[in-house]
Each structure stands twice: as structure tokens, then as C-alpha cells.
Amino acid sequence: AKLDPAWDEAQLRQTVSDTFMKYQADWTALNYESVKAYATPQYAYHASLMMAALKQLGRVNNVKNPKIVRLEFAAVQDHEDNSQDSFTAYIDATADDQLIDARTNSVLFRDTNSFSEYWVFKRDGTKWLLDSIKQLTADANSMSASVQAFAAQQNLFYSPDWGWLLLPKMGDIFS
Numbered sequence: 001a002k003l004d005p006a007w008d009e010a011q012l013r014q015t016v017s018d019t020f021m022k023y024q025a026d027w028t029a030l031n032y033e034s035v036k037a038y039a040t041p042q043y044a045y046h047a048s049l050m051m052a053a054l055k056q057l058g059r060v061n062n063v064k065n066p067k068i069v070r071l072e073f074a075a076v077q078d079h080e081d082n083s084q085d086s087f088t089a090y091i092d093a094t095a096d097d098q099l100i101d102a103r104t105n106s107v108l109f110r111d112t113n114s115f116s117e118y119w120v121f122k123r124d125g126t127k128w129l130l131d132s133i134k135q136l137t138a139d140a141n142s143m144s145a146s147v148q149a150f151a152a153q154q155n156l157f158y159s160p161d162w163g164w165l166l167l168p169k170m171g172d173i174f175s
Contacts, residue, residue: 006085006126007078015128016071016089016119023130024066024095030055039130040122046132046157058103064096074118085123086131092116 001007019038026034032048039047054061070092077086092114099109118134144158151158 004078004082006082006123006128007076009073012073012087012089012128013071015121016091017068019121019130020068020091020093020119021066023133024063027051027061028063030060035130040124043129043131049157050159058101059108060100060102062098062100064098066093066095068093069114082123082125087121087128089119089121090116091119 001009005011022038023035025031027047030051032044032051035047036044068091070090072090073087074090075086075088077084079085093116094112094114097111097115098107100106101108116136118132118136119130120132120134121128122131123129148158
């Protein structure tokens, strides 16, 4: 931080906290346009696909009262070329997370348990942009390199932990 103010710990913590709160609000509102202001183009596109899927199914993932309980830095990549800089924040948080059928306004799933995620940020000039959110609940054994490669070739994304939003009462996709 002495040589490069972009690495100021207090500012990084504030960036993570602000981004976390903004993303929860934008996710709930299915506001993809807002996400583009603080995410990398790749992650903004990923978020837009997830939001589009929720909209197609007539669902809203309403995240009420999100709160960061613990924030730690899990990894830092400081390169000579600042455009390659990144860091990963480990977040423990709470929220009243409700998956709602927007057509009937019925709650399909509700979770008030704490959750943990890794939020990856990449540097863009003097700003830090959200590049991915990795769920700790994702099953590493369900990761398939061939499915990931296929998704990338089709300009899609493979998220092993995302199926519950699509099928909350019917099981996992490809389980």
C-alpha cells in the first residue's frame, strides 16, 4: 500500500463491503445494468445470464437484510503489470434469502442461515471490479472440465452450485 495506494487495506475492505451490498440489491432487483458499473465485463455477462434465467422462470431471489459478519483476504496477486492484479475476499454473511415465484408471490425456498463465499476482484486502472463469486457450498466433485470447456466454447457459464435456484423443490440438474 505504501508503493501503490490501490492496495490500501481499509479501502479494499470498503470496496468489498460496498460491492457486496450493491450486488445483493441488484440481484434482488434483477438489475443487470447496474452490475456492469462494478463488475468485469465477463462477470457482468455471467450475472446477466443468471438474472435472465430467473426472469424466464418468473422468479426473484429476494435477499433481505444482507450483512457481512466476517471479511478476510484469502489471496492477493500483485503484479508489476497492475492490470493483472487481483484479490480474493472471503466473506461470511447473513441474509433472509427468499426464492419467490413472482407470478404467485409464493415463497419457493427460504434460507436464513449464514453463508460463506469467495469474491474475486480484478484491477481496472484505479478501480477494483468484481470478477466472480464462488459459493463454498459448490461440490468440487461435481466440477467437470469437459462441461466447463463446452460452456466456454458456447459463450456460456458452468455454475455447479446454481441449480437450486432453478429447481428448488425438484433436485439438482444432472445429479
